[in-house]
Amino acid sequence: MSNGPTSPGGVQISRPPRFSTRDVGQCREYIRGFTGTHTFEAVALSNVVFFSHHEYRTSHVSLNYTMVDSSDGFRIRKDAGADCYAFQFVLDGECELADATSHYRVSGGDVFVLGPDEVTREHWKNICRQFVVRIDRKFIDQLVADEIHGALKRPLLFRKVSRDPGITSWLRQIVDTPVADPRERTLLSDSRVARNLEATLGMMMLVGLEHSESQDFRRPTAVVAPYYVKRAEEYIRTHARNELTVEGIAAAAGVSVRTLFYGFKQWRNTTPMAYVRELRLMRAREELLQGRRRGGLVSEVAVNAGFTNFSQFSKIYRLRFGETPSMTLRGD
Numbered sequence: 097m098s099n100g101p102t103s104p105g106g107v108q109i110s111r112p113p114r115f116s117t118r119d120v121g122q123c124r125e126y127i128r129g130f131t132g133t134h135t136f137e138a139v140a141l142s143n144v145v146f147f148s149h150h151e152y153r154t155s156h157v158s159l160n161y162t163m164v165d166s167s168d169g170f171r172i173r174k175d176a177g178a179d180c181y182a183f184q185f186v187l188d189g190e191c192e193l194a195d196a197t198s199h200y201r202v203s204g205g206d207v208f209v210l211g212p213d214e215v216t217r218e219h220w221k222n223i224c225r226q227f228v229v230r231i232d233r234k235f236i237d238q239l240v241a242d243e244i245h246g247a248l249k250r251p252l253l254f255r256k257v258s259r260d261p262g263i264t265s266w267l268r269q270i271v272d273t274p275v276a277d278p279r280e281r282t283l284l285s286d287s288r289v290a291r292n293l294e295a296t297l298g299m300m301m302l303v304g305l306e307h308s309e310s311q312d313f314r315r316p317t318a319v320v321a322p323y324y325v326k327r328a329e330e331y332i333r334t335h336a337r338n339e340l341t342v343e344g345i346a347a348a349a350g351v352s353v354r355t356l357f358y359g360f361k362q363w364r365n366t367t368p369m370a371y372v373r374e375l376r377l378m379r380a381r382e383e384l385l386q387g388r389r390r391g392g393l394v395s396e397v398a399v400n401a402g403f404t405n406f407s408q409f410s411k412i413y414r415l416r417f418g419e420t421p422s423m424t425l426r427g428d
Contacts, residue, residue, distance in 0.1 A: 116148040123147040123164075133176045140168040152270065154290040156235040157297055160228040161271060164220065172218040174210060180230045181254070182210040183301055185264045188225040191218050193257065197388040198427025200257045207263070209254040209305065227267045231298055239298045240309055253308040253385055256427075261304040308382040311374050321363035324349040328356060332372055336379065337402045342368050376402045377416050380409070384424040394421045 115126050123145055124136040130149070138145060145166045152159040158180075164170065184207060191202040194217045202208055210216055212233045237248055270293070302309075328349040332340065345368050346356040360368050380401035387397065395406055398421070403409035413421050 113148045114151045116146075118146050120145050127172075131174075131178075133174050133178045135173045135175060137171040137173065138166060138168070139170055145170070150271075154294050156232040157294045158230040159267065159270060159297075160230065162224070162226060162228060164224040166220070166222050169219065169221050170224075172220070174214070174216045176215070177213045178210075179212060179234075180232050181212060181236055181301075183229040183231070183263075183305070184208050184210070185227040185229070185260055185267065186224075187227070187264070189223045190221045191224070193218055195256070198256070200427075202257055205260055206257055207260045207305065208257045211251070211254065213251070227264065227271075229267070229297060229301070231294075231301065235294065236298055236302070239295070239302060243302070244309060248309075250308065250382070253382055255306040255385075258305060263300050263304055266300065308378065308385075311378045322359060324351045324355065325359040325363050328359070328368065329371070332368075332375060336372065336375055337400065340369075340372055340402075345372075372402075373412065374416075377413060380413065380421065381417060381424060384421055387425050388427050392425065394425060397421065397425075 115130075117123055117126065120136075120138050126147070126149070127134050127136045145164065148163045150161040186202055186204050186206050186208075188204050190204075193200040193202050193208055195214055200208065237252065240248055240252060328345050331345060331348040342353055342356065346353045349356060351359070356368055360366055360371060364371060366374070380397050380403070383392070383397045383400060384394070386392075394410075398404075398406055398409045410420055417424065
Protein backbone atom coordinates (compact mmCIF):
# COMPACT_ATOMS: atom_id res chain seq x y z
CA MET A 97 0.00 0.00 0.00
CA SER A 98 2.96 2.28 -0.17
CA ASN A 99 1.56 4.17 -3.15
CA GLY A 100 -1.73 5.03 -1.49
CA PRO A 101 -2.75 8.37 -0.01
CA THR A 102 -1.70 9.11 3.54
CA SER A 103 -4.50 9.57 6.04
CA PRO A 104 -4.42 12.35 8.67
CA GLY A 105 -3.23 9.70 11.12
CA GLY A 106 -0.09 9.08 9.07
CA VAL A 107 -1.08 5.62 7.81
CA GLN A 108 -1.08 4.88 4.09
CA ILE A 109 -4.33 3.31 2.91
CA SER A 110 -4.58 2.44 -0.78
CA ARG A 111 -7.74 0.33 -0.76
CA PRO A 112 -11.20 1.78 -0.11
CA PRO A 113 -12.38 1.56 3.52
CA ARG A 114 -14.74 -1.19 4.59
CA PHE A 115 -17.13 1.59 5.55
CA SER A 116 -17.16 5.38 5.81
CA THR A 117 -19.85 7.94 6.53
CA ARG A 118 -20.54 11.47 7.72
CA ASP A 119 -23.90 10.54 9.18
CA VAL A 120 -24.08 10.04 12.97
CA GLY A 121 -26.92 7.53 12.71
CA GLN A 122 -25.13 5.42 10.12
CA CYS A 123 -21.97 5.52 12.22
CA ARG A 124 -23.86 4.30 15.28
CA GLU A 125 -25.60 1.54 13.33
CA TYR A 126 -22.40 0.33 11.69
CA ILE A 127 -20.33 0.18 14.89
CA ARG A 128 -23.04 -1.76 16.70
CA GLY A 129 -23.48 -4.16 13.79
CA PHE A 130 -19.75 -4.75 13.30
CA THR A 131 -18.81 -5.27 16.96
CA GLY A 132 -22.04 -6.60 18.44
CA THR A 133 -20.95 -5.05 21.76
CA HIS A 134 -20.13 -1.35 21.19
CA THR A 135 -22.44 1.66 20.96
CA PHE A 136 -21.50 5.04 19.45
CA GLU A 137 -22.97 8.18 20.96
CA ALA A 138 -22.41 11.76 19.81
CA VAL A 139 -22.05 14.24 22.66
CA ALA A 140 -24.19 16.88 20.92
CA LEU A 141 -27.00 16.53 18.39
CA SER A 142 -25.30 19.10 16.19
CA ASN A 143 -22.14 17.01 15.93
CA VAL A 144 -20.41 16.82 12.58
CA VAL A 145 -18.81 13.43 12.29
CA PHE A 146 -16.55 11.63 9.84
CA PHE A 147 -16.03 7.91 10.38
CA SER A 148 -13.85 5.54 8.38
CA HIS A 149 -13.01 1.89 9.03
CA HIS A 150 -10.52 -0.44 7.34
CA GLU A 151 -10.30 -4.10 8.32
CA TYR A 152 -7.74 -6.82 7.60
CA ARG A 153 -9.01 -10.23 8.72
CA THR A 154 -7.54 -13.70 9.12
CA SER A 155 -9.11 -16.71 10.81
CA HIS A 156 -8.46 -15.59 14.41
CA VAL A 157 -7.35 -11.96 14.10
CA SER A 158 -9.05 -8.79 12.93
CA LEU A 159 -6.70 -5.84 12.39
CA ASN A 160 -8.66 -2.60 12.19
CA TYR A 161 -7.70 0.97 11.39
CA THR A 162 -10.37 3.50 12.39
CA MET A 163 -10.69 7.27 12.19
CA VAL A 164 -13.37 9.33 13.89
CA ASP A 165 -13.52 13.13 13.70
CA SER A 166 -16.33 14.64 15.72
CA SER A 167 -16.71 18.35 16.39
CA ASP A 168 -17.93 18.11 19.99
CA GLY A 169 -16.58 14.71 20.99
CA PHE A 170 -18.20 11.30 21.22
CA ARG A 171 -18.56 8.29 23.49
CA ILE A 172 -18.11 4.58 22.86
CA ARG A 173 -19.71 2.06 25.22
CA LYS A 174 -18.83 -1.62 25.43
CA ASP A 175 -21.81 -2.94 27.29
CA ALA A 176 -21.62 -6.70 26.69
CA GLY A 177 -19.09 -9.52 26.81
CA ALA A 178 -17.22 -10.55 23.68
CA ASP A 179 -15.32 -13.61 22.49
CA CYS A 180 -12.10 -11.68 21.85
CA TYR A 181 -9.48 -9.41 23.37
CA ALA A 182 -9.29 -5.91 21.87
CA PHE A 183 -5.87 -4.23 21.84
CA GLN A 184 -6.35 -0.53 21.00
CA PHE A 185 -3.26 1.41 19.89
CA VAL A 186 -3.98 5.15 19.93
CA LEU A 187 -2.31 7.12 17.15
CA ASP A 188 -4.07 10.44 17.73
CA GLY A 189 -6.67 11.74 20.17
CA GLU A 190 -7.41 11.90 23.89
CA CYS A 191 -9.76 9.59 25.71
CA GLU A 192 -11.14 9.15 29.22
CA LEU A 193 -11.54 5.41 29.73
CA ALA A 194 -13.60 3.92 32.54
CA ASP A 195 -14.38 0.37 33.60
CA ALA A 196 -16.44 -0.88 36.53
CA THR A 197 -14.05 0.48 39.15
CA SER A 198 -11.40 2.75 37.62
CA HIS A 199 -10.77 5.73 35.33
CA TYR A 200 -7.82 6.22 32.97
CA ARG A 201 -6.54 8.95 30.65
CA VAL A 202 -5.36 7.72 27.27
CA SER A 203 -3.60 9.64 24.49
CA GLY A 204 -1.42 9.11 21.44
CA GLY A 205 1.26 6.48 22.00
CA ASP A 206 -0.81 4.58 24.57
CA VAL A 207 -2.40 1.17 24.22
CA PHE A 208 -5.37 -0.04 26.22
CA VAL A 209 -6.71 -3.57 26.40
CA LEU A 210 -10.35 -4.58 26.70
CA GLY A 211 -10.77 -8.10 28.04
CA PRO A 212 -13.53 -10.34 26.70
CA ASP A 213 -15.76 -9.99 29.76
CA GLU A 214 -15.14 -6.32 30.54
CA VAL A 215 -17.62 -3.49 30.05
CA THR A 216 -16.12 -0.05 29.48
CA ARG A 217 -16.83 3.56 28.56
CA GLU A 218 -14.65 5.71 26.29
CA HIS A 219 -15.10 9.49 26.04
CA TRP A 220 -13.10 11.01 23.18
CA LYS A 221 -12.60 14.78 22.93
CA ASN A 222 -13.07 15.06 19.19
CA ILE A 223 -10.54 12.96 17.27
CA CYS A 224 -9.72 9.28 17.43
CA ARG A 225 -7.27 7.51 15.15
CA GLN A 226 -6.21 4.05 16.21
CA PHE A 227 -5.34 0.49 15.36
CA VAL A 228 -7.61 -2.04 17.03
CA VAL A 229 -6.34 -5.63 17.03
CA ARG A 230 -9.12 -8.05 17.94
CA ILE A 231 -7.84 -11.56 18.71
CA ASP A 232 -10.07 -14.51 19.55
CA ARG A 233 -10.04 -15.42 23.24
CA LYS A 234 -9.49 -19.13 22.56
CA PHE A 235 -6.56 -18.36 20.27
CA ILE A 236 -4.83 -16.17 22.87
CA ASP A 237 -5.53 -18.68 25.65
CA GLN A 238 -4.04 -21.48 23.54
CA LEU A 239 -0.89 -19.44 22.86
CA VAL A 240 -0.51 -18.97 26.61
CA ALA A 241 -1.14 -22.66 27.33
CA ASP A 242 1.45 -23.70 24.76
CA GLU A 243 4.00 -21.32 26.26
CA ILE A 244 3.52 -22.31 29.92
CA HIS A 245 2.95 -25.99 29.09
CA GLY A 246 -0.46 -26.20 30.68
CA ALA A 247 -3.99 -24.82 30.54
CA LEU A 248 -4.72 -21.47 32.17
CA LYS A 249 -6.06 -21.89 35.68
CA ARG A 250 -7.36 -18.31 35.84
CA PRO A 251 -8.61 -15.79 33.26
CA LEU A 252 -5.78 -13.91 31.58
CA LEU A 253 -5.62 -10.29 32.79
CA PHE A 254 -3.78 -7.55 30.90
CA ARG A 255 -2.68 -4.25 32.37
CA LYS A 256 -5.42 -1.87 31.31
CA VAL A 257 -3.32 1.04 29.94
CA SER A 258 0.37 1.22 29.07
CA ARG A 259 2.73 2.83 26.58
CA ASP A 260 3.08 1.16 23.23
CA PRO A 261 6.22 -1.02 23.39
CA GLY A 262 6.79 -0.65 19.64
CA ILE A 263 3.99 -2.79 18.24
CA THR A 264 2.41 0.09 16.28
CA SER A 265 5.33 0.22 13.87
CA TRP A 266 4.71 -3.41 12.98
CA LEU A 267 0.99 -2.78 12.52
CA ARG A 268 1.82 0.00 10.08
CA GLN A 269 3.95 -2.41 8.07
CA ILE A 270 1.09 -4.91 7.91
CA VAL A 271 -1.33 -2.21 6.79
CA ASP A 272 1.15 -1.18 4.10
CA THR A 273 1.13 -4.74 2.70
CA PRO A 274 -1.51 -5.68 0.09
CA VAL A 275 -4.21 -7.66 1.85
CA ALA A 276 -6.16 -10.68 0.75
CA ASP A 277 -8.46 -10.14 -2.22
CA PRO A 278 -10.48 -13.01 -3.76
CA ARG A 279 -9.58 -11.70 -7.22
CA GLU A 280 -5.82 -11.80 -6.78
CA ARG A 281 -3.00 -13.65 -5.06
CA THR A 282 -1.37 -11.29 -2.58
CA LEU A 283 1.00 -11.86 0.29
CA LEU A 284 -1.61 -12.13 3.07
CA SER A 285 -3.94 -14.25 0.95
CA ASP A 286 -1.54 -17.16 1.46
CA SER A 287 -2.88 -19.26 4.35
CA ARG A 288 0.63 -20.08 5.58
CA VAL A 289 1.49 -16.40 5.88
CA ALA A 290 -1.85 -15.68 7.58
CA ARG A 291 -1.33 -18.44 10.18
CA ASN A 292 2.13 -17.20 11.06
CA LEU A 293 0.92 -13.61 11.15
CA GLU A 294 -1.77 -14.56 13.67
CA ALA A 295 0.73 -16.29 15.93
CA THR A 296 3.20 -13.40 15.62
CA LEU A 297 0.62 -10.75 16.50
CA GLY A 298 -0.64 -12.81 19.42
CA MET A 299 2.86 -13.34 20.81
CA MET A 300 3.71 -9.65 20.36
CA MET A 301 0.77 -8.76 22.61
CA LEU A 302 1.70 -11.41 25.16
CA VAL A 303 5.40 -10.54 25.25
CA GLY A 304 5.12 -6.76 24.84
CA LEU A 305 2.23 -6.01 27.19
CA GLU A 306 2.03 -6.79 30.88
CA HIS A 307 -0.41 -9.47 31.96
CA SER A 308 -0.96 -12.07 34.66
CA GLU A 309 1.29 -14.65 32.94
CA SER A 310 4.09 -12.24 32.01
CA GLN A 311 6.66 -13.96 34.19
CA ASP A 312 6.63 -17.10 32.04
CA PHE A 313 6.86 -15.05 28.85
CA ARG A 314 9.91 -13.09 30.01
CA ARG A 315 12.11 -16.10 30.61
CA PRO A 316 14.15 -17.71 27.82
CA THR A 317 12.33 -20.49 25.98
CA ALA A 318 14.76 -21.39 23.21
CA VAL A 319 16.39 -24.19 25.23
CA VAL A 320 14.45 -26.73 27.28
CA ALA A 321 15.52 -26.51 30.90
CA PRO A 322 16.67 -29.66 32.70
CA TYR A 323 14.28 -31.63 34.85
CA TYR A 324 15.52 -30.23 38.16
CA VAL A 325 14.84 -26.60 37.13
CA LYS A 326 11.28 -27.51 36.13
CA ARG A 327 10.86 -29.50 39.34
CA ALA A 328 12.07 -26.52 41.37
CA GLU A 329 9.70 -24.17 39.53
CA GLU A 330 6.75 -26.44 40.17
CA TYR A 331 7.66 -26.66 43.85
CA ILE A 332 7.91 -22.86 44.07
CA ARG A 333 4.54 -22.35 42.35
CA THR A 334 2.88 -24.86 44.68
CA HIS A 335 4.43 -23.50 47.90
CA ALA A 336 4.75 -19.79 47.07
CA ARG A 337 2.63 -18.78 50.08
CA ASN A 338 4.91 -20.68 52.46
CA GLU A 339 8.35 -19.75 53.73
CA LEU A 340 10.86 -20.84 51.10
CA THR A 341 14.62 -21.25 51.29
CA VAL A 342 17.20 -22.10 48.67
CA GLU A 343 18.07 -25.24 50.62
CA GLY A 344 14.46 -26.39 50.69
CA ILE A 345 13.94 -25.74 46.98
CA ALA A 346 17.17 -27.60 46.13
CA ALA A 347 16.08 -30.57 48.26
CA ALA A 348 12.69 -30.68 46.54
CA ALA A 349 14.43 -30.59 43.14
CA GLY A 350 16.83 -33.36 44.19
CA VAL A 351 20.05 -31.42 43.56
CA SER A 352 22.62 -29.44 45.48
CA VAL A 353 22.25 -25.71 46.13
CA ARG A 354 25.18 -25.06 43.81
CA THR A 355 23.54 -27.01 40.98
CA LEU A 356 20.25 -25.22 41.57
CA PHE A 357 21.90 -21.81 41.28
CA TYR A 358 23.68 -22.90 38.11
CA GLY A 359 20.45 -24.17 36.54
CA PHE A 360 18.48 -21.00 37.22
CA LYS A 361 21.32 -18.81 36.00
CA GLN A 362 21.87 -20.86 32.85
CA TRP A 363 18.26 -21.46 31.79
CA ARG A 364 16.25 -18.74 33.53
CA ASN A 365 18.81 -15.93 33.77
CA THR A 366 17.90 -15.35 37.41
CA THR A 367 18.40 -16.82 40.88
CA PRO A 368 16.00 -19.17 42.68
CA MET A 369 14.92 -16.56 45.25
CA ALA A 370 14.56 -13.83 42.61
CA TYR A 371 12.27 -16.24 40.77
CA VAL A 372 10.26 -16.69 43.98
CA ARG A 373 9.94 -12.94 44.46
CA GLU A 374 8.84 -12.33 40.86
CA LEU A 375 6.24 -15.07 41.07
CA ARG A 376 4.85 -13.65 44.30
CA LEU A 377 4.78 -10.11 42.89
CA MET A 378 2.88 -11.20 39.78
CA ARG A 379 0.37 -13.14 41.87
CA ALA A 380 -0.09 -10.15 44.14
CA ARG A 381 -0.63 -7.83 41.18
CA GLU A 382 -3.17 -10.17 39.63
CA GLU A 383 -5.13 -10.34 42.89
CA LEU A 384 -4.97 -6.55 43.34
CA LEU A 385 -6.32 -6.02 39.82
CA GLN A 386 -9.16 -8.44 40.52
CA GLY A 387 -9.73 -6.72 43.85
CA ARG A 388 -10.84 -3.56 42.04
CA ARG A 389 -14.06 -5.37 41.21
CA ARG A 390 -14.63 -7.59 44.20
CA GLY A 391 -12.91 -5.61 46.96
CA GLY A 392 -10.07 -6.60 49.25
CA LEU A 393 -7.20 -5.40 51.43
CA VAL A 394 -3.57 -4.95 50.46
CA SER A 395 -2.46 -6.84 53.57
CA GLU A 396 -4.60 -9.85 52.64
CA VAL A 397 -3.21 -9.83 49.12
CA ALA A 398 0.36 -9.68 50.44
CA VAL A 399 -0.18 -12.67 52.73
CA ASN A 400 -1.92 -14.68 49.99
CA ALA A 401 1.05 -14.09 47.70
CA GLY A 402 3.59 -15.14 50.33
CA PHE A 403 4.75 -11.79 51.75
CA THR A 404 4.84 -11.31 55.52
CA ASN A 405 6.73 -8.01 55.75
CA PHE A 406 4.16 -5.47 54.47
CA SER A 407 6.51 -2.49 54.26
CA GLN A 408 9.05 -4.51 52.29
CA PHE A 409 6.27 -5.79 50.04
CA SER A 410 5.11 -2.24 49.30
CA LYS A 411 8.67 -1.13 48.54
CA ILE A 412 9.59 -3.91 46.11
CA TYR A 413 6.14 -3.79 44.52
CA ARG A 414 6.58 -0.10 43.74
CA LEU A 415 10.07 -0.68 42.34
CA ARG A 416 8.71 -3.45 40.11
CA PHE A 417 5.51 -1.82 38.82
CA GLY A 418 6.00 1.91 39.36
CA GLU A 419 3.06 2.27 41.75
CA THR A 420 2.12 1.20 45.27
CA PRO A 421 -0.12 -1.84 45.91
CA SER A 422 -2.91 0.46 47.13
CA MET A 423 -2.70 2.47 43.89
CA THR A 424 -3.16 -0.73 41.87
CA LEU A 425 -6.09 -1.75 44.04
CA ARG A 426 -7.80 1.64 43.66
CA GLY A 427 -6.95 1.98 39.97
CA ASP A 428 -5.17 5.32 40.41
